[in-house]
Amino acid sequence: MNLKRRDFVPIAAAGLFASYAGVESWRKNARRLPGTSAVAIVKAAAYSDDLASRMLEGIRACGLDVKGQRVLLKPNLVEFDSATCINTDVSVVAAAYEVFKSLGASEVLIGEGPGHRRDTYAIAEMARYRGELSGFDDLFVDLNRDDVSPVEGFADRGRIYLPNTALRADLIVSLAKMKTHHWAGTTLSMKNYFGLVPGSVYGWPKNELHLVGIPTSIVELTRLFPRSFAIVDGIVGMEGNGPIQGTPKPVGVLVMGRDLPAVDATCCRIMGIDPGKIEYLQMADDQNLGHVDESRVEQRGEPIAAVRTNFQLIPAFHSLRLA
Amino acid sequence: MIHVAESYLGARLKALRRAQNPDGGWAYFPGKRSWLEPTVYAALALAGEPAADRAWSLLQGWQGADGSWRPSRDVAIENFGTALCVTLALSQNRSGGGVNKAVNWLLGTAGTESSWMNRLVTRTGIVELDRDLSLKGWPWKPGTSSWVEPTAHALVALKKVLALKKAAKLAPRAEMLETLRERVRMGEAQLLDVRCTDGGWNYGNRSVRKVDLPAYPETTGIALVGLQGHSGLGPSLDYAAREAAQTRSPLGRAWLTIALRLHDASVPSPSSSSTTPPPDLQILALEALAAPEGNFKAFETPVVSEGVRG
Numbered sequence: 001m002n003l004k005r006r007d008f009v010p011i012a013a014a015g016l017f018a019s020y021a022g023v024e025s026w027r028k029n030a031r032r033l034p035g036t037s038a039v040a041i042v043k044a045a046a047y048s049d050d051l052a053s054r055m056l057e058g059i060r061a062c063g064l065d066v067k068g069q070r071v072l073l074k075p076n077l078v079e080f081d082s083a084t085c086i087n088t089d090v091s092v093v094a095a096a097y098e099v100f101k102s103l104g105a106s107e108v109l110i111g112e113g114p115g116h117r118r119d120t121y122a123i124a125e126m127a128r129y130r131g132e133l134s135g136f137d138d139l140f141v142d143l144n145r146d147d148v149s150p151v152e153g154f155a156d157r158g159r160i161y162l163p164n165t166a167l168r169a170d171l172i173v174s175l176a177k178m179k180t181h182h183w184a185g186t187t188l189s190m191k192n193y194f195g196l197v198p199g200s201v202y203g204w205p206k207n208e209l210h211l212v213g214i215p216t217s218i219v220e221l222t223r224l225f226p227r228s229f230a231i232v233d234g235i236v237g238m239e240g241n242g243p244i245q246g247t248p249k250p251v252g253v254l255v256m257g258r259d260l261p262a263v264d265a266t267c268c269r270i271m272g273i274d275p276g277k278i279e280y281l282q283m284a285d286d287q288n289l290g291h292v293d294e295s296r297v298e299q300r301g302e303p304i305a306a307v308r309t310n311f312q313l314i315p316a317f318h319s320l321r322l323a
Numbered sequence: 324m325i326h327v328a329e330s331y332l333g334a335r336l337k338a339l340r341r342a343q344n345p346d347g348g349w350a351y352f353p354g355k356r357s358w359l360e361p362t363v364y365a366a367l368a369l370a371g372e373p374a375a376d377r378a379w380s381l382l383q384g385w386q387g388a389d390g391s392w393r394p395s396r397d398v399a400i401e402n403f404g405t406a407l408c409v410t411l412a413l414s415q416n417r418s419g420g421g422v423n424k425a426v427n428w429l430l431g432t433a434g435t436e437s438s439w440m441n442r443l444v445t446r447t448g449i450v451e452l453d454r455d456l457s458l459k460g461w462p463w464k465p466g467t468s469s470w471v472e473p474t475a476h477a478l479v480a481l482k483k484v485l486a487l488k489k490a491a492k493l494a495p496r497a498e499m500l501e502t503l504r505e506r507v508r509m510g511e512a513q514l515l516d517v518r519c520t521d522g523g524w525n526y527g528n529r530s531v532r533k534v535d536l537p538a539y540p541e542t543t544g545i546a547l548v549g550l551q552g553h554s555g556l557g558p559s560l561d562y563a564a565r566e567a568a569q570t571r572s573p574l575g576r577a578w579l580t581i582a583l584r585l586h587d588a589s590v591p592s593p594s595s596s597s598t599t600p601p602p603d604l605q606i607l608a609l610e611a612l613a614a615p616e617g618n619f620k621a622f623e624t625p626v627v628s629e630g631v632r633g
Contacts, residue, residue, distance in 0.1 A: 116526050118541055121601035122572035137602060145351035145358070145605075148397060161398055182532050200351070200358060201398050203463025203470060204526050211435075211467060245534060314532065 033288040033296075037259035038062045039266045040300040041307060044235050045252045051095035052102075055231065058256035059099065061300040064229055067104035069170035072141075073097065076177045076192050076233075077112040078243065080126035085236050085248045088175045090128045092233045092254070096175055097133065110136075111165050113143035113195045115205050120144060141165045144199035155212045155220045161201045166225070172196075174230045174260065178237035178253075178267055180246055180311055184214050185278045185320055186271065187243045188264040189230035193221035215280035222260050222289055230263040231256050234270065239311035253307050261290030262297045269294070272310030274322040335611035339365050340374055342604055347377035349604050357381065358395045359404040363411045364608035367621040370414065379415060382408055390424030391432075403463045403473035405429060409480035413487060414621045426484050429477050430502050433459040434469025453530045458513035459506065470527040471514065471542050475549025478510045482551075482624035511553060514546050522558035523566070538562060540570040544578025551585055551624045560588050567591055573600060577609035581619045 040058035044051055073096050075088035093110060100108045110133070117123055120142040121130065130136045146163035154160035166172060174189040181187040194209060194217070202208045209217040222228070232255040238246040251270065257263040261284040265275035275281045275292050285292040313320060329337070342365075343349060348357025349365040359382065366378035385393050391401035392408045405425050412422045435441065437459045460469030461477040485503055519529045523538025524546040530536055543563055550556060560583070567579040568591040583590045600606070612619050 117539060117572075119572040119574035119606075121603060122570075122574065126571055142351070142603075147350075147356045148395075150397075161400075200360070200394055201400060201402075201464075203403070203467070204472065205470070207463065207467040207470070241532070241534060244536075316532070 033291060036296050036298045037257060037262040037291045038298045038300055039255065039257040039259070039262050041266065041270070041302040041304070042254050042256070043252055043302055043307070044254055047089050047091040047235055051091055051254070052098045054254060055095050055099045055256070056102075058231070058254060058301060059103070059229075062229075062257050064258060065103075066100055066171055068106050070107040070168065071100045071105040071109070072166060072169035072172045073100070073108065073110045073175055074143075074166075074172055074192060074195060075110065075112055075129075075175040076179075076187070076195070077120070077123055077127060077129070078114050079117055080123050081244070084244075084246065085238055086177070086179075086244055087123075087127045088177050088233045089235065090132050092231070092235070093129065093175060094133055096173060096231060097139075100173070105171075108139070109141055109165060109169075110139050111141040111143045111146070111163070113145075113163070113197065113199055115194055115199075118144070118199070118204055143196060144204075146198065148198050148201060151224060154224065155216050157208070157212060160224075161198060162196060162224070163198055166196050170227060172225050172228050174228060174232075176230065176232045177243075178232050178234035178249075178251060178255070178271065180239055180242035180271075180313060180317070182241055182243070182314060182316075184218065184280060185317055186264070186268055186273060188232055188267045189228075189260045190218050190222045190264050190280060190284070193218070193225065196221060196225070215283055218280040219283045219287060219289065222284065223287070228260055229256070229258050230260050232263060232267050234267065237271070237311065239271075239313075241314055247312070249309070249311055251307065251309055253302065259290040259297075261285065261292050265292040265294070266297060266299070266304065269304045269322060270308050272308060272322050273313070273320045277320045332611055332614040332616055335607055335614070336369060338607055339368060339604070339611060340372075342607075343374055343377070347374075347381035349378070349608070351605055352602055353604065356395060356397065359385065359392060359402065360394070360407065361605040361608060363404065363407040364605055364612065366411055367414060367618055368608045368611035370618045370621065375415065379411065379417070382411070383421065386421055386425070390421070390426075390428035392425070401428070401432075401465050403461060403476060406461070406473065406476040406480040410476070410483060410621065413480075413483045418487075426481070426503075429461070429481060430499075430506055432461060432465055434462045435466060436468040453528070453533070455513070455516045458516055459509040460513040461510065468527075469513065471517065471524050472526070472545050474510050474514055474527075475545045478507060478514075478549035479551075479622055479624055481507050481510075486624065511550060514550055515553075515555075518546075518559065522562035524559075540566040540572055540575025541578050544575065544580075544582040547582035548578070548585060548622050556586070560586060564588060564591055573603075573606050574609065577606060577613045580613035581609070581622060584613070584615075584619050585623055 040061040042054045042058045044054045077087045124130050143163040148161040150159050174192045176189040176192040179187045197206045234251040234253040237249045239249040240246040268275040281292050344357045348362040366375040369375045392405040394402040409425050442456045460474035517527050519538040520535050523543035525539045563579045
């Protein structure tokens with residue numbers, strides 16, 4: 001084969017690129033988060049099941065100790081539409097309250113700051129939280145209108161104001177809903193932290209987070225609250241045009257773990273979505289916030305294959321489908 | 324001894340007086356720190372009382388050198404509440420440098436979506452927005468897009484300023500008057516542009532990915548307050564009357580009632596049995612304002628809209 005001088009240019013360029021990619025890959029692996037993360041999948045066919053027992057089983061499988069801790073339960077309470085299932089079901093919140101009290105937490109509060117609606121208590125009432133959670137008004141904090149403190153180091157904005165109730169908690173439990181999301185692809189335990197940002201400072205919607213970038217904001221909020229645990233309500237999730245206008249999707253699982261990216265990656269696999277194509281999970285992986293790679297997630301309880309059920313995706317997200 | 328039942332309004336005003344913080348402000352919830360929003364609404368509800376003067380004294384200390392207000396002592400961010408403070412100041416017949424600076428801040432603040440760069444990008448078709456970017460509204464905080472609630476509150480404040488200027492109380496300069504009229508015209512047009520297909524308003528997106536979104540009661544009420552004097556609001560007032568009767572949101576009901584009263588429309592009685600009121604001082608103040616004998620006229624902007632259109 002006769003190589004002319006001009007043939008060397010693309011060959012050299014390809015060689016340089018391959019070397020660069022190799023070095024980058026080696027660097028990434030070298031600084032990768034060590035070890036594995038436990039994620040528990042427990043089956044719960046209906047909200048009428050003994051959810052507290054199932055939850056306890058999952059929490060124990062993940063080795064969480066909350067004795068003496070101040071725990072904030074952060075459900076996904078967004079809007080209310082009786083025709084679908086937007087919010088974390090009240091039975092899941094009630095079970096979590098009972099479980100964390102029984103595990104010896106010194107305080108268990110419930111807090112949320114919806115992104116669109118201002119009357120949080122009215123949404124809580126429509127979602128049956130006020131009626132079915134005994135003493136709800138004393139346990140609940142509207143995080144949109146809590147007193148706040150500044151925290152430094154949020155993306156390119158530097159400072160962000162966050163609710164004091166969230167900042168003083170020893171553990172935040174992201175009680176998320178398993179849903180598709182028309183901008184982010186999915187909304188799970190990490191995206192649920194948008195509700196920690198106070199509307200009284202940033203408005204309704206919390207437009208600042210969109211301008212920073214939805215994936216970046218999701219990752220940054222996860223980074224700012226490292227003392228977290230996730231319990232994703234996948235008993236009935238939402239598919240299609242989520243997170244508000246999608247359709248109910250029965251899955252029959254609760255997914256739990258201390259590593260939020262690992263929990264969300266597992267949920268994606270259950271939903272038939274490739275976590276490698278969800279931008280915020282890739283960013284979390286790159287920044288070593290948790291394990292996204294399946295080989296680094298130690299699955300406890302049910303195997304993914306036993307509960308996987310493909311969620312319908314809007315056309316813009318067909319490419320997210322897991323092979 | 325005969326006990327006379329306390330009136331709906333009387334009970335709320337009494338609770339508000341009791342809930343005032345020692346610094347003169349009100350928190351969103353009892354026992355918390357003072358915030359601008361509940362302080363303004365409580366001061367409007369208690370108009371003419373010493374409590375309202377103490378509230379203004381506190382708020383004056385929260386105004387920045389640029390004329391904007393911060394949302395609370397603890398938060399150093401310019402905030403939409405500047406419009407609420409202008410409304411409060413004018414309802415208390417206050418004028419002067421602070422109010423003028425706040426009006427100038429409002430005139431110089433607009434949602435980022437109307438920037439030339441955003442308009443250019445939208446024209447290329449790279450980004451599709453269901454919104455007319457040639458219109459200007461107001462953001463919750465500078466550097467973000469404009470939304471229904473801050474836009475409606477800015478409209479109320481600026482229309483009040485226009486009414487005052489007509490009475491020559493604030494010595495208008497001709498070019499400022501023109502800017503005021505233009506911003507009011509653009510703000511009203513933007514509110515109408517983002518109206519939902521059901522006739523009401525949500526936070527400010529009538530659709531996402533070409534799927535219609537529903538309106539909310541509270542934002543519909545606030546938008547209608549901002550659009551006083553505008554014609555062509557029939558479907559919106561129908562939505563408001565319907566929702567005022569059936570909504571389970573006390574906040575929504577309060578704003579819809581204020582709006583319907585200001586539009587001289589009849590206010591339906593709530594059809595659902597009332598539930599336990601939440602421990603929410605902002606809602607308490609708005610319910611007091613919305614009462615038949617309440618000070619809902621603090622948001623009134625009667626003659627100005629005609630002037631703006633004329």
